[in-house]
Amino acid sequence: MNFTGNTRRPRQVNLSGKSRPSPALSGVSAKNSPSSPAYHSSSTPSTSVAAARESRARRESERQRRAAAIKIQTLYRGYASRSLSRTNARVSWDGFVGYNSTPSPSIACSDDAIALLLLFCNITETTDLERLSFTVSAFKPDTVAACSIDVALQAGGRAGFLITRLSRKVVSALSLFSTRLETPLAQAHTSIFLFFLSRTTAYLPDLVDNSYFNTLADVVQHGFLKYAPSSANPDGGASPLALLQAIVFPLRSSVGSVNHTLRYARFLQAFLSTPSLDLHLFPTIPIQLLYAFLDARQLLQSIGELNFDGLSPEKALWLLSYLAPLLRNPEPVSSREYLSLQHQIFLHPLYQPVNREDSSNLESTFSSLVFAFNSILEAYNGETSQSVDAVTSTFAPTKNLPLRLLSNTRSPQTLNPDAPLSTPDFITHQLDQILGTSLVQRLADLTRLDSFSAPSIFKSNILLQTRDATQNLSLHLLLYFRFLRQKFHNRLFLARSADGVSLISALFSQIQVTRTFLGGVIGTKEIVEGLKLTYSRQSGNLDQRTSEWVTIFLFLDLYCFASVVVDDEEFFSFRDQSLTPAQVQSLVAFLKNLAFATYFEVSELEYQRSREPLLHPLINNEDRMQSHTRADIAGVHGITLPWIRNLVVRILRSLHRRDSRQNFLPSSFWLMPEIDVEGSTLPIAEEESRRQRLDELEEAQDSDSDSDSEDETPHTLSSSFNRFAARKRGKDLKHNYLAAITPRLEILQNLPFLIPFRTRVTIFRDFVKLDQLRRGTGDRELWRLNQMHSLIDHHQNGNAKHHGVIRRDSVFEDAYDEFYALGDGFKEPIQITFVDSFGAEEPGIDGGGILKEFLSSIVQESYRKDPVRGVPFFAETETHSLYPNPDLVDQISYGLYRTGETRSLDIQSSVTHEVGELLKRFEFLGRIIGKCMYEGILVDVTFADFFLLKWSKVGFANEDVGLGVDDLKSLDRTLWKGLQSLKYYDDSTIESLDLTFTVENILQSGDWSAPGGSRSKVAVTELKPNGSQIPVTSWNRLEYIHLLSKYKLVTQGKPQTNAFLKGLSSIISPRWLSMFNQSELQTLVGGNESPLDISDLRRNTVYGGIYTIGDDNREHPTVEMFWRVMERLQERDKRAVLKFVTSVSRAPLLGFSSLNPRFSIRDAGSDPTRLPSTSTCVNLLKLPRYGSERVLEEKLLYAANAGAGFDLS
Secondary structure (H helix, E strand, O other): OOOOOOOOOOOOOOOOOOOOOOHHHHOOOHHHOOOOHHHHHOOOHHHHHHHHHHHHHHHHHHHHHHHHHHHHHHHHHHHHHHHHHHHHHHHHHHHHHOOOOOOOHHHHOOHHHHHHHHHHOOOOOHHHHHHHHHHHHOOOOOOHHHHHHHHHHHHOHHHHHHHHHHHHHHHHHHHHHOOOOOOHHHHHHHHHHHHHHHHHOOOOHHHOOHHHHHHHHHHHHOOHHHHOOOOOOHHHOOHHHHHHHHHHHHHOEOOOOOOOHHHHHHHHHHHOOOOOHHHHOOOOOOHHHHHHOOOHHHHHHHHHHOOHHHOOHHHHHHHHHHHHHHHOOOOOOOOHHHHHHHHHHHOOOOEOOOOHHHHOOHHHHHHHHHHHHHHHHHHHHHHHHHHHHHHHHHHOOOOOOOOHHHHHOOOOOOOOOOOOOOOOHHHHHHHHHHOOOOHHHHHHHHHOHHHOOOOOHHHHHHHHHHHHHHHHHHHHHHHHOHHHHHHHHHHHHHOEOOOOOEHHHHHHHHHOOOHHHHHHHHOOHHHHHHHOOOOOHHHOOOOHHHHHHHHHHHHHHHHHHHHHHOOHHHHOOOOOOOOOHHHHHHHHHHHHHHHHHHHHOHHHHHHHHHOOOOOOOOOOOOOOOOOOOOOEHHHOOOEOHHHHHHHHHHHHHHHHHHHHHOOOOOHHHHOOOOOOOOOOOHHHHHHHHHHHHHHHHHHHHHHHHOOOOOOOOOOOHHHHHHHHHHHHHHHHHHHHHHHHHOHHHHHHHHOHHHOOHHHHHHHHHHHHHHHHHHHOOOOHHHHHHHHHHHHHHOOOOOOHHHEEEEEHHHHHHHHHHHHHHHHHHHHOOOEEEEEOOOOOEOOOOOOOHHHHHHHHHHHHHHOOOOOOOOOOOEEEOOOOOEEEOOOHHHHHHHHHHHHHHHHOOOHHHHHHHHHHHHHHHHHHHHHHHHHHHHHOOOOOOOEOHHHHHHHOOOOOOOOOOOOOHHHHHHOOHHHHHHHHHHOOOOHHHHHHHOOEOEEEEEEEEEOOOOHHHEEEEEEEEEOOOOHHHOEOOOOOHHHHHHHHHHHHHHHOOHHHHHHHHHHHHHHOOHHHHOOOOHHHHHHHHHOEOOOOOHHHHHHOEEEEHHHOOOOOOOOOHHHHHHHHHHHHOOHHHHHHHHHHHHOOOOEOOOOHHHOOOOEEEEEOOOOOOOOOEEEOOOOEEEEOOOOOHHHHHHHHHHHHOOOOHHHHO
């Protein structure tokens, strides 16, 4: 080591800022502790830095305290000085005016007195408010002081400046009074303030701002007209007159040449959008009286100046309802009090009368009104969309809860999906009154505009713009206001133009020549480009492409309504409201392409706005689902893809149902090759798998959300907007999401006829296989083995719950007892053991044939009658088609009530129990049919068309599934013919029928003591409230026909039908059922009704024993005889032979190549006396070698018609 000669230790500088270790932890002695002097003398530099920092902090804190003290003292001194100055000014004013002794009004309205008043007046002080009121009351109407206001404000100078400041002070005081109108001070002086402001605001346009009208609105809303005097004398405080002048004079001032448009805009924005003016203003000042003083032309022009961003949906709706009376002819005021008010306003020198020739003429203001209403509706929709986003942003999907928004979107209030949006009666009434105006007639005439010759190009352009705006208004009235739809649809449906053309025909004539429609008929490109258009408020009038879509949407909405109210007879007449066959064909072509775009182009159409992919984390973790839907499809505000999709689906389904009843289009025309499912059904199966996983997550999250506590927030109009918007947004988002991830599946569910039937049957079987794999029942034997081991491990009888012993003479009841408890587990493999009447088991190994025999036997037994009660489960139509017995529940109830009356039984509990047991059996019957469809087993049963229609809609919320009077034909053709005739009867014939809005049903109950062994009762059911007192007339016969049809098709027998569909849907998913229409469902259940194709059966037959085809490819002579016999048999006998071998008399849906196991023939010896036998479990025919065709035919038919079950094998 090197020694430098310096013994001083180098200085150590600690820059880390770490604190010095504790002496107790570092072993420091007492003398080196911080309390020792030696410690301080040898303190480190870091301690010194800390001490300096602390010292600086203390000094800074002290400086801040001193600065704060000085500021407080300054403010207090200023406040004290101002208070003293105000007190001195107040004393000076009191002395100058003589306020405390004998006040002088003439001095109080002088310039010096007003200046002093303004110096000290504090409106929060009651005494100052009284002084202000005294000063304002000095300017009484029709006095010299009042005239001095006019002179001062016209001349300007100091006097005008003081009056202006005084007016602003009065507005502030009036705003304060509006919250204290119940106090004597407010009641005494509010009218005085209003009279004063009505005069000054006529000269002061800057004073007439939003705050001024907001103040007037607050005064009205807080009950000014209720609290204040109502004398017609201004000196007595005429409240209506004061308020009316304060509203009218600023808008119709005769002073100066200032443009009043901006004032009208502020009046609309701040006052006329105020909620509930119908309760607080119009009972005293009717709205027609208010409009009598205003310039309607300027009022409507000012709507363009509104700040729509500040107009909430609630305010927009109220504003629209207040402006609605302008569409009607104004009703003259007749009350003496109203005439007095009108007279005083008209004669006032500050009021400028309106030029009625320019303003109140409905012909000249119609266009302005339509454009104004459209602007307000745009604000109504735009703000609703914003409120939707605000309400539901909290419930956006997350990785933990990806489907909360999709399955159960909630606002801050708990949403009731069935709760309608509550709307005040005044709004409902005013919007309803619009339908009584000339709007509908103008719409019909303007739609025919292309057929009329316009006087000039300019006028034609104005009319075209008015036509587009009127159609736009009509569309959005239908779109936004559900309470208007029924009546408005009726008006539009019956509307005719001046030349007698129906509105539906006129609308279609307009759209069929548009670029959008013509391009949409031949492909989807034009449709997709049009739907991508976005809405912009600054765009002014609608551009051509958007106006075309508006007309298309209006037509589709109206045509959808017409498809419900027009029956087949009217539709196929192809006149009046109906389109020609060529027009219907072009419409179907357009709608198919439109439907394709709304299902397969969802991401591209929504991408126009969201810039996000429409996929869900459930499917791909790298993708995200967009959190909102577009509400401006095709550039039309309020239009969403789900709305279009729903409309298109309803129209196409309606047209296809008519075509299925009476063909008017080629069968291949409905198919859409663009939906590529022919090559492989794998994409469909994948979509179904996604949908099943989605449903499982929804169910899990629904169960979680059920436990959430409900918010008891009051249901105000604002909260109704939020709830309705959030609910609608959630539904739209879910529909778009499903269309994006499962477009083919959605097409199958909603528009199945666009895909060939055979393809859909294949898809259906794929869905079943997919479900079996998901449940682990793809390999039946392996599943049974697993079930057996599982149950043995739990010390139970292995596989017992899926095995049933069935007696031949009690198939249905034994099956119900054995298998009802399985629920949806009934779709899993079950084992059946048949026993005869002696208790002996029937021979046979179940290769599927015993199950077919079991299901077929249940159908044959139970679909004829209830084995226990002896009452038919099902009723028959005239064509012997089956549907649930509609009177069964009522008959059992009636019988039990009669029994209870005689035996003193507990009637109600007995009825409840018996009806419950009956409905359980209906549910089990539904499972039986579901099991047959699930296993691919055809059964010999035919259901009524109207009943099958309910199958395809079992998963939909719409209970009546669109059933109408035309569907009544499949239930009761006689009744249908009678109702059709009723439409054309004259009044005297209808009166002679003595019909009321009731229907009678005859109920029967067994009673051996009665003649015929039963007693009957006529049960009368009212079709509408108090229907027994309402006679059917020519005016209400259409309603009667509709209600009676709905009762027969939907209401009657509803519990039985719902129970059956519940059981059916527990086995077959409602989505699968919706893939087929009623006739296709019948084919799926009972097989193809077409004649048997023996050549197809022969090609797909397997031979065994000596019948096996050898190297020469020639059939055995007996086999050849068999096929010759089969070819010449009658169709009935062919089906008997097929049923003898396979237990089903119909061919498989996809041909005999899909029969599993294949149809087989094996030799059964050479004894010519022996009958053929079968093993239906393997579809095997054991055919002896007969010597002739005659013997073979006799033996074969005898065996086929013997019906001996499995004993013949």
